[in-house]
Amino acid sequence: MIYIFTAIYAEAKNIIKHYDLKKQHVAGLKFDIFSNDDIRLLITGAGAVNAAVALGNAAGVFGIAGHDRIINIGSCAMPGENAGNVYIINKITEKATGHTFYPDMLIKTELEEAVAITVPKPFIKDCGSQKSGKCLQTKSVYEMEAASIYQAASFFIAPDHVSFIKIVSDNGDLISKDEMQEAIHIAEDKIHDYIDDIKEIVQEEKVNANAKESTDYKKDIERLSDAMCCSKVMKDQLSQLIKYCYLSDIDHRAVEREFYDRKMLPCSSKKEGKVCLDKFKNRLL
Incomplete structure (x- = not known):
C-alpha cells in the first residue's frame, strides 16, 4: 500500500x-x-x-x-x-x-x-x-x-x-x-x-512475494505429505489445509514443530499418517 x-x-x-x-x-x-x-x-x-x-x-x-x-x-x-x-x-x-x-x-x-x-x-x-x-x-x-x-x-x-x-x-x-x-x-x-x-x-x-509464498507452501505440502505417508486423497486434503493456513495467516509450521517434538511426526505408515493428519487439522482449525 x-x-x-x-x-x-x-x-x-x-x-x-x-x-x-x-x-x-x-x-x-x-x-x-x-x-x-x-x-x-x-x-x-x-x-x-x-x-x-x-x-x-x-x-x-x-x-x-x-x-x-x-x-x-x-x-x-x-x-x-x-x-x-x-x-x-x-x-x-x-x-x-x-x-x-x-x-x-x-x-x-x-x-x-x-x-x-x-x-x-x-x-x-x-x-x-x-x-x-x-x-x-x-x-x-x-x-x-x-x-x-x-x-x-x-x-x-x-x-x-x-x-x-x-x-x-x-x-x-x-x-x-x-x-x-x-x-x-x-x-x-x-x-x-x-x-x-x-x-x-x-x-x-x-508479485514476487506471492510467487515466493506459492513456492513456500508447495514445499510445505511436499514435506508434510512425505512425513505423513500421504495417499493422493490425503495429500489433496493436506494441500487444502496448508493453502487455507497461508491465506488465513495461521502458523502451521509451529504446529508441525510441535508434532515433531511430541514424536507424532514422521509417521511410519499410511494408517498412522491418516490419524496424524486428522489431529494436525483439528489442531490448526
Missing part, C-alpha cells in the same frame, strides 16, 4: 481526483483519509506535531510496515524560484534542532533534487545569507512537515520506503488559495508520474 501524507486539502485535491480516491471513515483514525485499492491519502493539518501524530495514528490503525511506501507531498517556499517547480528531497534539516536526516534515494526519478529546511512557521521572513535578494542556497526549500514525518516513519518502515516531494508555491510570502492550487496544478503531471512509478514498484514486490 502507498500512504500519501499532505498537510492541507489543496495539496491533495488533484491526487484525489486523478486516482479516484474516496473519502472513508475508519475506526480509530482521527484524520481525513481518501483511498482506493492502492493508495491511502491522509490530510494531516499543517505543522510538525500534526504530521507526526497523523503518521503514528495511521501506522497503528493500518499496521504500516514491510513493503508499504510513505510519500510526503506538499508545498514549499523557495526564494527566487518559479511556482510549480517540483523537487525530490535528498536531505532534511530541522531548523529548530539542527538535526539532519538523509532519505535513501534508491528509486530513479527525473525529478531534480533539493534540500528541505523544516521550519516551525509557514512564512519565511529571513532565509539567512542573501545576495541580490536571493538565498545563497538556491536549491533549499522551506516547509513544515518533512523532518517530523521522517522521524515518525522510521519507527515503522525502512528509510528507502519513505520519500518527500515538494512543490514550490511561493517565495516565502503569504499567497492565496488560488495561487497555491495553480502552483500544484502546474506540478500535477510530475507528481502523478512519481506516484505511478512507486505503484509499479509496489505491485512488482507483491
Whole structure:
C-alpha cells in the first residue's frame, strides 16, 4: 500500500481526483483519509506535531510496515524560484534542532533534487545569507512537515520506503488559495508520474512475494505429505489445509514443530499418517 501524507486539502485535491480516491471513515483514525485499492491519502493539518501524530495514528490503525511506501507531498517556499517547480528531497534539516536526516534515494526519478529546511512557521521572513535578494542556497526549500514525518516513519518502515516531494508555491510570502492550487496544478503531471512509478514498484514486490509464498507452501505440502505417508486423497486434503493456513495467516509450521517434538511426526505408515493428519487439522482449525 502507498500512504500519501499532505498537510492541507489543496495539496491533495488533484491526487484525489486523478486516482479516484474516496473519502472513508475508519475506526480509530482521527484524520481525513481518501483511498482506493492502492493508495491511502491522509490530510494531516499543517505543522510538525500534526504530521507526526497523523503518521503514528495511521501506522497503528493500518499496521504500516514491510513493503508499504510513505510519500510526503506538499508545498514549499523557495526564494527566487518559479511556482510549480517540483523537487525530490535528498536531505532534511530541522531548523529548530539542527538535526539532519538523509532519505535513501534508491528509486530513479527525473525529478531534480533539493534540500528541505523544516521550519516551525509557514512564512519565511529571513532565509539567512542573501545576495541580490536571493538565498545563497538556491536549491533549499522551506516547509513544515518533512523532518517530523521522517522521524515518525522510521519507527515503522525502512528509510528507502519513505520519500518527500515538494512543490514550490511561493517565495516565502503569504499567497492565496488560488495561487497555491495553480502552483500544484502546474506540478500535477510530475507528481502523478512519481506516484505511478512507486505503484509499479509496489505491485512488482507483491508479485514476487506471492510467487515466493506459492513456492513456500508447495514445499510445505511436499514435506508434510512425505512425513505423513500421504495417499493422493490425503495429500489433496493436506494441500487444502496448508493453502487455507497461508491465506488465513495461521502458523502451521509451529504446529508441525510441535508434532515433531511430541514424536507424532514422521509417521511410519499410511494408517498412522491418516490419524496424524486428522489431529494436525483439528489442531490448526
